Each structure stands twice: as C-alpha cells, then as structure tokens.
Amino acid sequence: MTIHTAEVIDSGLDPRTLRISALKVYVPAAHERVVDRAIQVHGAMGVSGDTPLAGMYTGARTLRIADGPDEVHRILIAKNVLKVYHDGASWDFGVA
Incomplete structure (x- = not known):
C-alpha cells in the first residue's frame, strides 16, 4: 500500500483522501494487532517494564489517534469513493 501510494504521488496525482487515509487506518490497526499478539504470547511479562x-x-494506541481517529479517515474514504462513482468511474477500485 505504501509503495503504491508513493507511485501515485510520483505520478503527480493526489492520493490524500483515498490512499493515504486507507494507510492511516490500516497500518496502525495492523501494528496494534501485532503488538497485542506479542503481549499475548509473553503473558504477564509482556505488560511488565522488563520488555x-x-x-x-x-x-x-497513540498512533491510531495521532492524525485523526479512524472514523474520520473512513468518512474521507467513503466520500472519495462516492465522488469517484458519481463522476462515472467503476466501483472496481482495485484497478485504479
């Protein structure tokens, strides 16, 4: 996702409302899942000051709210999707 967003930026297009917002929702959530799993594996030691x-x-957790809560980014994504569809594009955003 990050590389594709960088390619969009390099091509001169504006990736802010769709791709960057998607990154700001996905990456912190994935990071939180990985850290949560690591804490689960380590048990009580995972939440101690020793690790x-x-x-x-x-x-x-802070990363998820630092640049606006997930809900704000989801609203921006939805508005962009509806605008693109309203402008006559396809719902198939996997090819865009």
Whole structure:
C-alpha cells in the first residue's frame, strides 16, 4: 500500500483522501494487532517494564489517534469513493 501510494504521488496525482487515509487506518490497526499478539504470547511479562511491549502497545494506541481517529479517515474514504462513482468511474477500485 505504501509503495503504491508513493507511485501515485510520483505520478503527480493526489492520493490524500483515498490512499493515504486507507494507510492511516490500516497500518496502525495492523501494528496494534501485532503488538497485542506479542503481549499475548509473553503473558504477564509482556505488560511488565522488563520488555518494550508495554511501551509499544501504548505507542500503537497513540498512533491510531495521532492524525485523526479512524472514523474520520473512513468518512474521507467513503466520500472519495462516492465522488469517484458519481463522476462515472467503476466501483472496481482495485484497478485504479
């Protein structure tokens, strides 16, 4: 997703409302899932000060709200999808 967004930027198109918002929803959620799984594997030690996982979990949560909550980005994505469809494009965004 990141590489494709960079390619869109390099081509001169505006990726802000669709691709960057999608990244801002997906990446922090994936990061939080990975850290949560690591804490689950380590048990009580995962949330102790002996490992960096507790700090990573706090950072993962902060990352989800740092540049606007997920809901704001989902609204931006929905508005962009509806605008593109209204302009006559296809619902198949996998080829765009």
